[in-house]
Amino acid sequence: MSECTSEPKKRLNNYQINKEKVKKYKLENKKKNKSLNGERELNGNREKNCISNKKKEKFQKYALCVGYLGSRFHGCQGQGKEVMTIENEIERTLVKINAVTKFSKTYNTCLSRTTRTDLGVHALYNVFVYMINIECVDGGGVDGVDGVDGVDGVDGVDGVDGVDG
CATH class of the missing domain: 1.20.890 (cAMP-dependent Protein Kinase, Chain A)
Structure with a gap:
């Protein structure tokens, strides 16, 4: 065998x-x-x-330097549409002037932030980093909105600087 x-x-x-x-x-x-x-x-x-x-090149990384009175806000970091936060307000403003695009409801457009604050906390200087449409920055406002002045709760952006990256 x-x-x-x-x-x-x-x-x-x-x-x-x-x-x-x-x-x-x-x-x-x-x-x-x-x-x-x-x-x-x-x-x-x-x-x-x-x-x-070329479409991809239209967006460039910018740092938004922001100071605010946080009395009416529920902190800095975005928490959904129901809660009024600094990050949500900035994103709403940037979408309104076509500086950023919202791809979906769950998409977070903020690349980086230097802070996390609680309900009612004021800030003298915070930095938020976004990919911003260059045409919006160079060409002025879109759809009757000239810059961010005139948007509810935002007086203006002072110190928008380009960030290498």
Whole structure:
């Protein structure tokens, strides 16, 4: 009688399985990208790619330096539409003048902030960082709103500086 002397295959652990899957997906994506790039060049879609890159370049990182009396606000950090906060008010103002775009209700447009305050706390100098539409900054107001003056609760922005990044 001949017995089977071959040992059963060693079972791979999850790390090894995932590592193989990642390699496989990377190779597939490279092949897809090569074929798509070839098709784009053949179809003359390079202009579309340039246009989409220009759209991305319209936004630049800016730091908004803000001071406020916090008596009527429920803190600085955004807490949803029901609660009046400094961050919500700034975002509402920036959306109104088309400086930023809201992609969805849950999208947070503030990239960074230097503070967190509680109900009724005043601030002399806080910094909020946003990706702001350059056309809005350079070209003035949009839809009859000239800058942020005239927006409820905001007297003006003093010290809007470009931030490298």
